[in-house]
Amino acid sequence: MTGPHMEAKLNEYVDGTLAAPDRPSVEAHLAECAACRDAVAELRRLVAEARGLPPSIEPSRDLWAAIETRIAQRATRNVQRLWWRGTLAAAAVLVIVLGLYRLLPSSTTLYRPGQGWAAVQADFDRTTSDLGLIVAAERERLRPETIALLERNLAIIDTAIAESRAALARDPASVELRGLFAAAARQKVELLRWAARLAAS
Amino acid sequence: MPSDPTDLIHRAQQGDRTAFEALYRAHAGRVYALCLRLTADRALAEERTQDAFVRAWERLGSFRGESAFSSWLYRLTVNEVLLARRAERRREQRVVTSGDPAALERPRGADTPSGSALDLERAVAALPAGAREVFVLHDVEGYRHEEIAELTDIAVGTSKAQLFRARRLLREALNR
Numbered sequence: 001m002t003g004p005h006m007e008a009k010l011n012e013y014v015d016g017t018l019a020a021p022d023r024p025s026v027e028a029h030l031a032e033c034a035a036c037r038d039a040v041a042e043l044r045r046l047v048a049e050a051r052g053l054p055p056s057i058e059p060s061r062d063l064w065a066a067i068e069t070r071i072a073q074r075a076t077r078n079v080q081r082l083w084w085r086g087t088l089a090a091a092a093v094l095v096i097v098l099g100l101y102r103l104l105p106s107s108t109t110l111y112r113p114g115q116g117w118a119a120v121q122a123d124f125d126r127t128t129s130d131l132g133l134i135v136a137a138e139r140e141r142l143r144p145e146t147i148a149l150l151e152r153n154l155a156i157i158d159t160a161i162a163e164s165r166a167a168l169a170r171d172p173a174s175v176e177l178r179g180l181f182a183a184a185a186r187q188k189v190e191l192l193r194w195a196a197r198l199a200a201s
Numbered sequence: 202m203p204s205d206p207t208d209l210i211h212r213a214q215q216g217d218r219t220a221f222e223a224l225y226r227a228h229a230g231r232v233y234a235l236c237l238r239l240t241a242d243r244a245l246a247e248e249r250t251q252d253a254f255v256r257a258w259e260r261l262g263s264f265r266g267e268s269a270f271s272s273w274l275y276r277l278t279v280n281e282v283l284l285a286r287r288a289e290r291r292r293e294q295r296v297v298t299s300g301d302p303a304a305l306e307r308p309r310g311a312d313t314p315s316g317s318a319l320d321l322e323r324a325v326a327a328l329p330a331g332a333r334e335v336f337v338l339h340d341v342e343g344y345r346h347e348e349i350a351e352l353t354d355i356a357v358g359t360s361k362a363q364l365f366r367a368r369r370l371l372r373e374a375l376n377r
Contacts (some may be wrong), residue, residue, distance in 0.1 A: 055232055067255060
């Protein structure tokens with residue numbers, strides 16, 4: 001064989017993948033070049049030997065026990081993960097209930113302007129972040145169309161939350177605006193909980 | 202009487218570990234041979250065989266029977282081996298050498314290779330990793346260059362170049 005160009009052509013010739021227009025010139029070259037004819041014969045022998053290698057080689061030890069142990073460990077971790085997911089989801093409900101309680105009208109003795117609103121926002125952000133992480137981790141278990149639906153709805157809810165937050169920044173004492181924020185926040189948590197449940201099913 | 206493979210797969214998909222063990226027994230030699238030829242390292246091949254079966258257990262739910270179970274399992278195995286090698290390369294915790302030709306000194310099992318096959322196994326094990334992977338996938342396993350390019354994250358042209366290089370090195374090693 002002379003050079004990488006001819007080497008590639010002879011390999012493609014042996015594999016039957018040589019472009020049709022190149023075949024006549026390669027065949028003409030082979031008719032005249034004994035070295036390349038030998039190379040083609042060697043390549044054919046090598047390919048045939050490779051195809052004929054034993055398909056199965058037994059490992060020197062039984063690997064099943066180690067595999068079974070790892071499968072069992074993963075099952076335990078899955079149960080723990082489901083437990084955490086359930087706990088976080090329950091915590092999310094509690095946070096929303098507490099948040100709604102804090103959003104009661106300012107006549108309620110527990111409500112402290114400014115401080116109460118900041119705490120509600122922080123609780124909500126933490127909860128949605130936790131649930132968002134769960135959904136992100138389990139994302140590959142959801143169907144593409146479900147993910148698309150989820151993202152479309154989350155975008156709508158996020159817009160509503162952003163708008164109610166902006167309005168509350170201008171009018172922090174508005175009971176109606178706090179109610180709007182709470183409704184949108186509840187919807188987001190419910191949607192994320194639904195996605196987390198679906199991914200686990 | 203051996204169990205029906207479809208029944209074993211269905212039972213394993215329901216969480217039956219005994220059925221999955223039967224699938225392991227039926228395919229372990231083939232999966233290990235693939236791992237051994239791709240890694241040229243007996244210990245790594247055992248690790249990757251375990252990884253492949255653990256991953257298969259996790260992914261069994263996604264097996265819909267559109268291809269043969271063996272094809273699905275072997276492709277998953279190739280993915281595991283190549284992903285692990287990429288991760289190792291990224292971490293730079295392991296120096297990838299030309300492998301461990303001694304790993305193929307005494308392959309066990311019913312399909313013990315003949316003298317020339319053993320020579321070829323040793324020569325393949327001594328190839329540089331990239332050339333070895335492409336040679337094993339193309340010439341031993343029968344994958345097409347397009348599939349290899351997708352599996353190994355290289356261009357089709359690179360896959361061809363690696364194959365031709367592997368064949369040249371093997372011919373030299375085998376004095377052909």
